[in-house]
Amino acid sequence: MKLIACPVENLLKPVRSVSGIVERNQSLPVVSNILIEQTGGSVCFVTTDLDIQIRTTADVGVPGSEGRFTVSAQKTSEILAALRPLDNIEVSLTEDGLAEFATSGGRFTMQTLPAQDFPVIKPQNWASTFSIPSKTLRYLLTMTAFAMAQKEIRYFLMGVLLVVEGSKLRAVATDTHRLAYCEAEVDDLMQAERVEAIVPRKTVRELLRILPEDDTPVEVNLGDTQIGFNFAGIEFFSKLIEGKFPDYQRVMPTEDTNPQCVRLNREELLLALRRVQILTNEKFHGVRWLFSEGELLIQGNNAEQEEASQTLSVPWRWADLDIGFNLLYMIELLSNLKNAEVDFHFAATPKSVLVTMPESTSFRYLIMPMRI
Template structure:
């Protein structure tokens, strides 16, 4: 019973879209599979890891019948990638085996019943819904994702706070040592919601969203789920339970010492200084004063790096240390010409990094002792 006939690349595109969430090791063997549903010419590919589900559709089904099955996702992906890029690929289901035919190549793969595949049940009504451009949503995630915690026992930090309020959407991430906040105007947002999106879902959305597309994303939210729909893709994710820290209290206000520095020279200087730090101690010292930023790093082998950059800072000197990785993260992900620093004359005070002429982004980094 033939399911699909299309070019190799046409089949690869939807399969590649969903296979990113398929884990190589699963407690449920069927989760290593992709669910293929054919309803007439429309074919859906669905992957689910019990936290996030991705569905995408394409019009290359053969016949008008309705068929569903599941097959090992990465095996099918690897086979398609290895096939030569000419002629059509034919995929059929016979005797509980999925056959893949292309030219003189033949493959037969074991299947598991589609009825055993766990799919996410969706609510009849969502608490909040709005639309925004793809590039705006990707921009929001890109500016904060690096501050999410990794495997923190405070599980609510292993995700991204997604805040909607009338006319605006914000994203916040923190690991307890630094915090990134970014927001954007979304006129169609009307409800007030605060939810935590899992780390894996954020990374999948970054992979799937386009950097430059003005096409809209439909976003739907409940207390336990979030759904994104764009192009021919649907992403549904569970949410992280827990109370996210009050980020507004963490972002400093009232700082009176500011200077602006070009991003790329600063990034290059920090990258060079970081060479002499160690994995256990990633600290660099920043000395501000006399219209200079002096960057230094040293290690247990008595090796030392020193860099100097000109800045417009004539106030009393300030000597403070930071984890260089935290500084490089923001400089790598926020693609602007310049970064605005705001500091206090206190070695224990956090630094506030913002963007000139743009109050929609804040990055707070706590100092460290070295």
């Protein structure tokens, strides 16, 4: 029974949209598959990892036919990616229940699993709903996601905190050694009561992969244990992380606590750090910043007693300061920022440093010093 007939590129697009969350080694085999539901010309594609679910549709079906099956997400993606985009492809279910992908140059026959065994996440009742341009949501996540914890006993740090309050949407992430904060004004958003949600790390990464880089509206739905995103024909549901996120407002330095502000050229600083990185300890990644009148000396070394240093001319006019940082944290920060200059706010003694963008209060970054 023929269910799908279209150019390869028309089928590859929805398959790629939903396949990113699928992991190879699953204890439940059907979760490694895509659920394909065809009713006439419309075909629905669904994947899940039991915590996240992505659904999209495409008009690639054969009118007058109907069918449901699941097939390997990884193999399907690889087969379609290996074919010529403009070639026509037909997808059929054989009498033996196999899925057959056929083009003029050959065919691929794969095992299927019953569609009724596929676990579908049902959305809950939403407590808050609003719309935001896709590029704005991407910006908020991009500017904070790099500070998420990777492996942390405090599981609630392995994600991005979203805070909806008034007309603002805030994103915050921290691994306790650094903290990134970014906010944006959202048109027509007026949330009377503050709403918070911790979005898991994998969900954030997947959103950054598939969110359009334009003004496509994204409908965001927040519930007690779920978050949903609807955009560009995609429905995206995810469980939230339960737990109490740290009080980021209490730990964030201010320009009053850190009055020594020096403005540095972002690209020059990034290049200097990457040069020093070549001979820096690969385990601890620690580098020293030594400020003196009009100068910044960056030093790094490794276990082989090799050293690297870079000197930059900077408008430093306070007492000499010797402070250490995690090199990778600084490189990640500067790589995500796109503006020409960056403001570093230091206290008179080595303690947490505030990083901001000139003439902007939407982004703030805290980094703790290292003892070198």
